[in-house]
Amino acid sequence: MNFPIDKAILNALDSVNDGISICDKNGVIIYLNEAAYKIVGAEKNDILNHAVARISPDKSMLINVLEKKKSIIDVEYFWSFKGKKFHLINSGYPIFDDYGEIVGAIDIFRSIERSRKLANSIAGHQAFFNFEDIIGECDSIKSVINLSKIFSNNDENILIHGETGTGKELFAQSIHNYSNRRNNPFVALNCATLPSELIDSELFGYEEGAFTGAKKGGKSGKFELANGGTLFLDELGEMQIHIQAKLLRVLETMCINRIGSSKPIQVDVRIIAATNRNLEEMVRNGQFRQDLYYRLKVLNLEIPPLRSREEDILLLSNYFLDKLSKKANKLIKHISEEGKSMLLNHTWDGNVRELENIMSRAIYMCDSDTITKDLLIQSGLETKTYDQIQQKKLTKLSKDILSKTLVKTKGNKREAANLLNISRPTLYKYLKKYNL
Ligand SMILES: Nc1ncnc2c1ncn2[C@@H]1O[C@H](COP(=O)(O)OP(=O)(O)OP(=O)(O)O)[C@@H](O)[C@H]1O
Ligand SMILES: [Mg+2]
Known part of the structure; x- marks a missing residue:
């Protein structure tokens, strides 16, 4: 160490929640606080008194600061350590002695998640998901992802339709983050959870004194907040018809009027709307405005339900197993064969x-380290009767797979049934069905 640091100060830094590391002018790490060890999962011997340039293939913030001799504040940083990649928000500062000579550098960092949470809790206007977060290998989901990417940079409004829980919001956020509006706000409004009188003021805002209970100074609406970015109108099918008329006007003019004001405000907002309702039918029944429907439907995405994406069921199950067990700090690695078959057979x-x-x-x-069938049942997965499962299998097993299995077992039906995980009577039903 070529400059002294007071022990009391180091102790104080240990109680800070941000990671802090300090190096001397040669780039040798001379101090890390407790949080820094925790964030990157390091032991003292791994890092302390090592040249920072040697411990990671990525250039560290400390080296950058030593080279530039200038502070670098609040930048996104990627840093690898022990085979893991860390996505951080860092600030680095040079340390000078009394003569203005650089004697070292200090790096203060935190995980990007923490920074995002903070930004979101302040503004609440960010999209977190990206297309990489959408798990799925089957053709139908891949083609929706491709189409969404194409739509992302075409600035038209988008209508996303899909059953509940298919990932409509995931798509909306990913589209925003893929579009050139990504650095601007993503503002969401759920049309189902707000009473219709409130949707009006939520969307368009109001002036002071516009109605009893209106806030002093007025309030900007979601359109203003989303300016330059994306406004996600979730559960659009629940929007009352008179608000639909107002929405249409805004889409046509890109101008809004706060309630109680006659001053129009110009906005630049892209709408992504989502619904699980059949809007076409709602249009026929007079519950949804046809002109608005056509205006939004220009770019239309249909998210397929999970039951039509069978090959993705186990992929998603393993994805959630990995992600959620890590979150729960548990080492659960497998799903039992019976468990898998139950997951595949559920609707x-x-x-x-x-x-x-x-x-x-x-x-x-x-x-334990395995998710069993019983655990899945206890977790709410319904059991199906033997007949229901067989019926489903009957429609699933192709002639091709059956003949290949029989070739493999040299015509031995018992062995084929075992390999296919079906009973012998079921195997005979297939043989009859396919004339084998
Ligand atoms: N393909 C996917 N890969 C990974 N996670 C997914 C995928 N699809 C959906 N999810 C997850 O499933 C949950 C539901 O997704 P989301 O909220 O986007 O659905 P939704 O279609 O908006 O549902 P609702 O109509 O009920 O509002 C979320 O936690 C989301 O992260
Ligand atoms: Mg949703």
């Missing part, structure tokens, strides 16, 4: 959200 009316909830409950209750 998933609540789609991915239902699967996520079931896995989350099962992980919570699990005290």
